[in-house]
Amino acid sequence: xxxxxxxxxxxxxxxxxxxxxxxxxxxxxxxxxxxxxxxxxxxxxxxxxxxxxxxxxxxxxxxxxxxxxxxxxxxxxxxxxxxxxxxxxxxxxxxxxxxxxxxxxxxxxxxxxxxxxxxxxxxxxxxxxxxxxxxxxxxxxxxxxxxxxxxxxxxx
Amino acid sequence: xxxxxxxxxxxxxxxxxxxxxxxxxxxxxxxxxxxxxxxxxxxxxxxxxxxxxxxxxxxxxxxxxxxxxxxxxxxxxxxxxxxxxxxxxxxxxxxxxxxxxxxxxxxxxxxx
Numbered sequence: 598x599x600x601x602x603x604x605x606x607x608x609x610x611x612x613x614x615x616x617x618x619x620x621x622x623x624x625x626x627x628x629x630x631x632x633x634x635x636x637x638x639x640x641x642x643x644x645x646x647x648x649x650x651x652x653x654x655x656x657x658x659x660x661x662x663x664x665x666x667x668x669x670x671x672x673x674x675x676x677x678x679x680x681x682x683x684x685x686x687x688x689x690x691x692x693x694x695x696x697x698x699x700x701x702x703x704x705x706x707x708x709x710x711x712x713x714x715x716x717x718x719x720x721x722x723x724x725x726x727x728x729x730x731x732x733x734x735x736x737x738x739x740x741x742x743x744x745x746x747x748x749x750x751x752x753x
Numbered sequence: 754x755x756x757x758x759x760x761x762x763x764x765x766x767x768x769x770x771x772x773x774x775x776x777x778x779x780x781x782x783x784x785x786x787x788x789x790x791x792x793x794x795x796x797x798x799x800x801x802x803x804x805x806x807x808x809x810x811x812x813x814x815x816x817x818x819x820x821x822x823x824x825x826x827x828x829x830x831x832x833x834x835x836x837x838x839x840x841x842x843x844x845x846x847x848x849x850x851x852x853x854x855x856x857x858x859x860x861x862x863x864x865x
Binding site for chain 2: 606612621624643713721
């Protein structure tokens with residue numbers, strides 16, 4: 598089996614609640630995974646799907662505080678939003694791109710089961726969101742795949 | 754290849770999703786679909802027309818009963834379309850996984 602087989606990401610599109618849901622387990626305690634989501638020195642290392650360091654990673658971690666992530670490859674496409682709920686190490690809720698991001702961390706024996714939900718306001722918005730993700734994702738897909746395989750090869 | 758806009762428009766309606774869920778269990782005709790959904794025949798027919806033009810369903814073999822059934826290939830098109838989006842997040846989470854492993858190596862857990 599390939600080494601990434603243990604780390605599959607589950608994806609569910611819930612059309613009834615306009616929600617995109619990812620589920621993934623990490624071999625790390627919830628406290629650490631929560632920190633990785635909320636501290637700029639950590640988040641800038643992994644947020645860019647293409648694998649680079651974020652050029653800008655600003656986090657004002659309080660309800661109503663804003664965040665701004667900019668990748669070096671796409672300085673014209675910043676990802677910005679506002680934090681709504683911060684409950685370390687269980688829950689992080691933010692608003693971005695007119696939808697709500699809800700990240701939940703469940704501890705289980707030193708491991709963490711993370712659920713990322715993108716809750717859209719309407720079915721139309723869900724479609725737009727997916728289309729946008731696809732537009733951004735398609736160009737990166739091949740590069741990501743190569744980088745991913747290379748990294749897995751090093752890790753194995 | 755069906756238009757993805759058409760597919761996602763068809764999927765955006767709860768009644769049409771329920772009809773698809775019913776058809777996933779097996780063929781059914783308009784009369785058989787009317788009962789569980791408590792909808793009029795014209796309403797069901799309208800929804801079936803949208804699903805049909807999106808290529809998500811088609812007429813079954815029995816010409817008299819006029820059953821409808823799912824088109825598996827179109828459902829797969831919709832799933833394939835989501836794949837790059839999924840892969841983008843999968844990549845992001847793989848990065849996170851690598852980063853967490855690095856952090857734990859640098860700072861071994863004291864408990865346990």
